[in-house]
């Protein structure tokens with residue numbers, strides 16, 4: 001196996017941390033990112049462990065500074081994994097435009113900005129790989145997680161377009177779609193400010209998010225995502241989109257086969273009532 005240089009956003013926790021540690025243990029050079037301040041002297045950039053650099057994907061300047069530091073230590077980046085993201089919960093009517101923008105800035109625009117800053121290097125070196133962390137919520141529009149679902153649906157659409165635009169440049173784009181994974185995602189989920197007892201949706205929203213949180217807490221270990229990402233890193237022709245886990249693959253198939261009216265009603269019964 002050829003050792004690769006892999007940059008993963010959101011390397012401080014959950015899926016990103018586990019994936020970074022796993023890929024580093026296989027001999028890859030892995031650089032993870034965090035918004036926390038990491039002193040340059042604390043960065044190792046060595047094999048066998050994941051290094052961390054400071055990067056806020058919502059700041060062009062922060063991305064630029066992090067990439068400058070990485071290129072000062074590593075001659076190239078082979079793989080970019082856009083993983084940083086968070087969830088927002090609440091009824092659509094209880095969500096402000098500002099809250100929506102804040103979340104899209106991380107879950108979609110951050111992916112675009114990091115990719116746009118790495119792509120000139122990929123095109124120059126004549127190859128590269130982008131792996132974006134989507135979600136099952138990208139094709140199952142979840143009640144009371146509507147804007148999070150929208151961000152992941154947009155990410156899927158963006159990634160498919162990017163893949164075709166980059167085809168002649170030998171840069172592949174893959175979306176990994178996790179289901180419920182046990183990480184800090186649950187604790188880091190943000191409730192919209194209007195999700196209060198005054199909201200006509202409050203009881204349903206609380207119940208629905210309660211179901212999701214229970215599923216996440218009982219979800220899979222993030223190693224299952226790390227292993228799938230490693231598969232894609234080693235593939236000659238990486239996949240377009242991969243849903244991880246048998247249960248979620250069946251969901252996806254049902255969503256493709258069943259009439260939309262029926263699949264959406266099933267979603268209502270599970271999450272919307």
Ligand SMILES: NC(=O)c1ccc[n+]([C@@H]2O[C@H](COP(=O)([O-])OP(=O)(O)OC[C@H]3O[C@@H](n4cnc5c(N)ncnc54)[C@H](OP(=O)(O)O)[C@@H]3O)[C@@H](O)[C@H]2O)c1
Pocket residue numbers: 009010011012013014015016033034035036055056057058083084085086087106133134135136177178179180181182183184185186188216219
């Ligand atoms: N857990 C699940 O059930 C699940 C299911 C489907 C998809 N996903 C997706 O998987 C990805 C990783 O989530 P996770 O479950 O591992 O959650 P997590 O444990 O909360 O980790 C989130 C990571 O994103 C980083 N992050 C958040 N905002 C950032 C920003 N503005 N700039 C840079 N980094 C930022 C955090 O780093 P710092 O706080 O250190 O900056 C952290 O490392 C997300 O895209 C999420 O949507 C998760």
